[in-house]
Amino acid sequence: MMINETQLATEFGVSRTPLRRVLQQLSYEGLLEIRNGVGTRVTDIDMKTFKDIYDLRILLAETMGSLSPNWATDRHRETLAELIARAEDLRGRRDIEGYAHLANDLSALICDLIGSTPMREITDLLYYRVARIWYTFLPNLDWDDVVEELLGELKGLLAALASNDLGTFGKVRATYLRWMLKKVSRYISSD
Amino acid sequence: MMINETQLATEFGVSRTPLRRVLQQLSYEGLLEIRNGVGTRVTDIDMKTFKDIYDLRILLAETMGSLSPNWATDRHRETLAELIARAEDLRGRRDIEGYAHLANDLSALICDLIGSTPMREITDLLYYRVARIWYTFLPNLDWDDVVEELLGELKGLLAALASNDLGTFGKVRATYLRWMLKKVSRYISSD
DNA sequence: TGCATCGTAGCTGTATATAGGTCGTGCTCC
DNA sequence: GGAGCACGACCTATATACAGCTACGATGCA
Numbered sequence: 270m271m272i273n274e275t276q277l278a279t280e281f282g283v284s285r286t287p288l289r290r291v292l293q294q295l296s297y298e299g300l301l302e303i304r305n306g307v308g309t310r311v312t313d314i315d316m317k318t319f320k321d322i323y324d325l326r327i328l329l330a331e332t333m334g335s336l337s338p339n340w341a342t343d344r345h346r347e348t349l350a351e352l353i354a355r356a357e358d359l360r361g362r363r364d365i366e367g368y369a370h371l372a373n374d375l376s377a378l379i380c381d382l383i384g385s386t387p388m389r390e391i392t393d394l395l396y397y398r399v400a401r402i403w404y405t406f407l408p409n410l411d412w413d414d415v416v417e418e419l420l421g422e423l424k425g426l427l428a429a430l431a432s433n434d435l436g437t438f439g440k441v442r443a444t445y446l447r448w449m450l451k452k453v454s455r456y457i458s459s460d
Numbered sequence: 461m462m463i464n465e466t467q468l469a470t471e472f473g474v475s476r477t478p479l480r481r482v483l484q485q486l487s488y489e490g491l492l493e494i495r496n497g498v499g500t501r502v503t504d505i506d507m508k509t510f511k512d513i514y515d516l517r518i519l520l521a522e523t524m525g526s527l528s529p530n531w532a533t534d535r536h537r538e539t540l541a542e543l544i545a546r547a548e549d550l551r552g553r554r555d556i557e558g559y560a561h562l563a564n565d566l567s568a569l570i571c572d573l574i575g576s577t578p579m580r581e582i583t584d585l586l587y588y589r590v591a592r593i594w595y596t597f598l599p600n601l602d603w604d605d606v607v608e609e610l611l612g613e614l615k616g617l618l619a620a621l622a623s624n625d626l627g628t629f630g631k632v633r634a635t636y637l638r639w640m641l642k643k644v645s646r647y648i649s650s651d
Numbered sequence: 652t653g654c655a656t657c658g659t660a661g662c663t664g665t666a667t668a669t670a671g672g673t674c675g676t677g678c679t680c681c
Numbered sequence: 682g683g684a685g686c687a688c689g690a691c692c693t694a695t696a697t698a699c700a701g702c703t704a705c706g707a708t709g710c711a
Contacts, residue, residue, distance in 0.1 A: 274693070284666040286477075289693085293481060294488060305693050306672035317528075321576040324527050328519070336515050337508075385512040387589070391582055398578075465663070475696040480663085496663050497702035 272301070272309040299398055314402050316454075322399050323450040329392050330443040334436030337384040341430045348378055349430060353423045356416060363412050368419075369404055375423070376400075379442065382435060406453050418448055463492070463500040490589060505593050507645075513590050514641040520583050521634040525627030528575040532621045539569055540621060544614045547607060554603050559610075560595055566614070567591075570633065573626060597644050609639055 278288040292309060295301045303309045355371050376396045383389040407415065422445040429438035469479040483500060486492045494500045546562050567587045574580040598606065613636040620629035 273691095285693095286665050286667085290484060290664095293485070297485060297488065303693075304673085306691085307674075308692055318577055321528060322578050325576065325578055325582075328523055328527070332519055336519070337512060385516065386509055387513050387516055387586065391516075395578065464661090476663095477695050477697090481694095494663075495703085497661085498704070499662055 270311045272311070274309065298394060300401075314399070319399060319402060319453070320450065322395050323446060326392070326395050326399075327443045327446045327450075329388060329395075330439045330446060333379075333383055333388070333392075333439040333442075334434075336388055338435040339382050339384040341382060341433050341435065345378060345382065346427065346430050348374075349423065349427045352378070353420065353427065356420045356423055359416050359419075360413070365404065365407055368407065368415070369400075371419070372400065372403075382438070403449065403453065406456055409456055410452060418445065421445075461502045463502065465500065489585060491592075505590070510590060510593060510644070511641065513586050514637060517583070517586050517590075518634045518637045518641075520579060520586075521630045521637060524570075524574055524579070524583075524630040524633075525625070527579055529626040530573050530575040532573060532624050532626065536569060536573065537618065537621050539565075540614065540618045543569070544611065544618065547611045547614055550607050550610075551604070556595065556598055559598065559606070560591075562610070563591065563594075573629070594640065594644065597647055600647055601643060609636065612636075 272292070274285050274288060274292065278285045281288060292301055292303065296303045296309075300312060301309055302312050352371060352375055355367070359367055359371070376393070380389045380393050383392060422441060425441035425444075426438055429435070429441055463483070465476050465479060465483065469476045472479060483492055483494065487494045487500075491503060492500055493503050543562060543566055546558070550558055550562070567584070571580045571584050574583060613632060616632035616635075617629055620626070620632055
């Protein structure tokens, strides 16, 4: 998808200057490619990069328990319980946008449990870098399968939070990430 | 240290626009703090963040052998040999700027051995985020001690490269990072 | 003398005109 | 007919003027 600065600036009701500030940050985060004289386009991602990012996310998830974790509070547990309710609501109802919002909120919750600021920022960055790719694959996967796997993760995460065990929490998350990677890899190879 | 956009733009012979692009990126990387109506200042770093970043760098270094490493070439070994020569030249000659350049080049060499693009970018980012802090501590440390430790690392790295063992390479690097962290921590606590 | 308030200097944020770069198209020349 | 070159449309990059924000100090009043 191509992006036109003037057009987008008009659409948002601002001038090109603040818009460019945002575009350049997105470019820096790897979501856009800006080429002088040509245009700006949303990057697509190759399979190697996709796997590299997932490997890194898995590594970070497995380590989140040992690198200055935050203390889990009741608020975290309540939020997670809400997410489980929303996930159960997704059963049988093919709502990709709903799944996306749920995944975003879950990512935010997890980041909130990471006490190390640089690790939190990187975890957040890597999530948004592959999220959009994952969503493009979602329509090709078995919906019930995806929802059940998500529910399994959420319940595992809540159990870990209940005993305040962020080590296990990270391990559960890593398992889920591995599952996602495997799911997408299989789709790619069969493409 | 405070930064004035207009002044700095004049100094570099460009207008404020491209300068601001750079400042905003540095701000995004956490090296600057930009406040509307007030000014832009170089951030200083608290000890917790410093330790968090080092913990993360150590983790990444230890994992660089297993997460899609690049193949070491003769060019890498030659460059490393040059770095060793430069380090030996530093013996007895208290040249902090020379040490800084050496460390930068070493960091670039290491990043060049990381095949995973996101991991390489993060490794690079984290290096530059703490490098300037390290240099402010350098004058307070025993120079010979620092140079010998660096030489020890460089030789260890070269030995690992010789047998094309990036796992060991990362372990050696991690050991050096731990030493740096310990050195600075001790200085902080005794301050 | 203490305090509140307002003005102002100086900074970053935004808008906009202009410059510079890239690629496609069509003409020209071989 | 084909290759090469010049031109123009369209894009991002930069320069610059102006608006908005913040901190601080001067000033007037209690």
